[in-house]
Amino acid sequence: MTAVRPFANPIETDAVIIGAGPVGLFQIFELGLLEVKAHIIDSLAYPGGQPIELYPDKPIYDIPAIPVCTGQELTDALLKQTEPFGATYHLGQEVSVVEKQEDGRFHVETSKGTRFLTKTIFIAAGVGAFQPRTLKVEGLDKFEGSQLFYRVRDPQQYAGKNLVIVGGGDSALDWVLNFVEGEHKAESVILIHRRDGFRAAPASVARMKELCEQFEMQFIVGQVTGYEEDNTLKAVKVTGGDGVTRSVPLDVLFVFFGLSPKLGPIADWGLEIERKQLVVDTEKFSTSEPGIFAVGDINTYPGKKKLILSGFHECALAAFGAMDIIFPEKKVFLQYTTTSPKLHKVLGVEMPNFD
Numbered sequence: 001m002t003a004v005r006p007f008a009n010p011i012e013t014d015a016v017i018i019g020a021g022p023v024g025l026f027q028i029f030e031l032g033l034l035e036v037k038a039h040i041i042d043s044l045a046y047p048g049g050q051p052i053e054l055y056p057d058k059p060i061y062d063i064p065a066i067p068v069c070t071g072q073e074l075t076d077a078l079l080k081q082t083e084p085f086g087a088t089y090h091l092g093q094e095v096s097v098v099e100k101q102e103d104g105r106f107h108v109e110t111s112k113g114t115r116f117l118t119k120t121i122f123i124a125a126g127v128g129a130f131q132p133r134t135l136k137v138e139g140l141d142k143f144e145g146s147q148l149f150y151r152v153r154d155p156q157q158y159a160g161k162n163l164v165i166v167g168g169g170d171s172a173l174d175w176v177l178n179f180v181e182g183e184h185k186a187e188s189v190i191l192i193h194r195r196d197g198f199r200a201a202p203a204s205v206a207r208m209k210e211l212c213e214q215f216e217m218q219f220i221v222g223q224v225t226g227y228e229e230d231n232t233l234k235a236v237k238v239t240g241g242d243g244v245t246r247s248v249p250l251d252v253l254f255v256f257f258g259l260s261p262k263l264g265p266i267a268d269w270g271l272e273i274e275r276k277q278l279v280v281d282t283e284k285f286s287t288s289e290p291g292i293f294a295v296g297d298i299n300t301y302p303g304k305k306k307l308i309l310s311g312f313h314e315c316a317l318a319a320f321g322a323m324d325i326i327f328p329e330k331k332v333f334l335q336y337t338t339t340s341p342k343l344h345k346v347l348g349v350e351m352p353n354f355d
């Protein structure tokens, strides 16, 4: 793990949290109570992790004291709860490098080149960084970023263009409708999906079919099996259920096959790993490298259960566990949020009146 590389202008901090899922968000809170301000990083463009990415509208019934909430409501509540602690979010970037420095701190670097020098790291990376599933057609990847996209960053850029959108889930259908009749109208929109059945909201599918009947767009059942180019991507070749391959011209190709998690660079940081999870102790949830803690779905220990509530408990102990590294001179005591004036101050709340 020890590797020293000189680098310029890092953000110097006490704590970096990797992963802004429910557990990473609650880690902000537990560190905040102990007066530690954190930087939090996620490869996704928004916080929330699995509950937002995989089940935003599904009810969760086992968050203590909340009889039922959706993945979206849980995330919103966590963001509100952590607000007083002013964490800095670095979204849409994956942590690629973690290196120990000679002074005991860690150099952390993201895919966007954001650099940190931190006393502690809290890995709350869940099942790994979510990345788009790619379209597997040999050679096509050279157009990624110019004419092939897996995300829509700036819809305005595609107004007036001839678009081909591949996929059968909500993202594909939402963007089809947006580009056909929304604010950023494209010149033409062709949807391609391997079958005439969708995983998207039925109302969106019905609307898409209406738009096809009105000749506002086209839907083709088939799979992209090749492409045509001169210097640019000119067309995709689509093989239909009838076995016939047709050429579909385009300016821009969007592919929405969903996201899949990848443990990715975490496996290369020299930490003890067991079946793709980081081995931790259950006193401080420290990994095999002192100063690096792991909480939530990413860790493993005897009896581990991958539940949000387990992750929350782990955050509290990891925060206390980091205190002798962050504030070696300070004695840290457990205090109650109900009664501690000091905690009221850090939470920015009025002292409750118990009379």
Ligand SMILES: Cc1cc2nc3c(=O)[nH]c(=O)nc-3n(C[C@H](O)[C@H](O)[C@H](O)COP(=O)(O)OP(=O)(O)OC[C@H]3O[C@@H](n4cnc5c(N)ncnc54)[C@H](O)[C@@H]3O)c2cc1C
Pocket: 018, 019, 020, 021, 022, 023, 024, 041, 042, 043, 044, 048, 049, 050, 051, 054, 055, 059, 060, 061, 062, 093, 094, 095, 096, 124, 125, 126, 127, 128, 129, 130, 264, 265, 266, 295, 296, 297, 298, 306, 307, 308, 309, 311
């Ligand atoms: C369908 C479904 C239903 C579920 N229902 C329940 C339930 O009812 N109750 C319950 O308790 N649990 C439930 N779970 C499990 C629960 O969602 C997980 O336990 C929880 O999300 C774990 O939280 P986490 O913060 O550890 O990880 P995640 O939610 O996985 O968040 C991790 C975040 O880290 C980011 N990340 C990973 N690697 C990097 C990197 N290198 N750089 C930057 N960012 C990175 C990821 O993009 C992700 O956003 C359910 C899971 C699923 C799939």
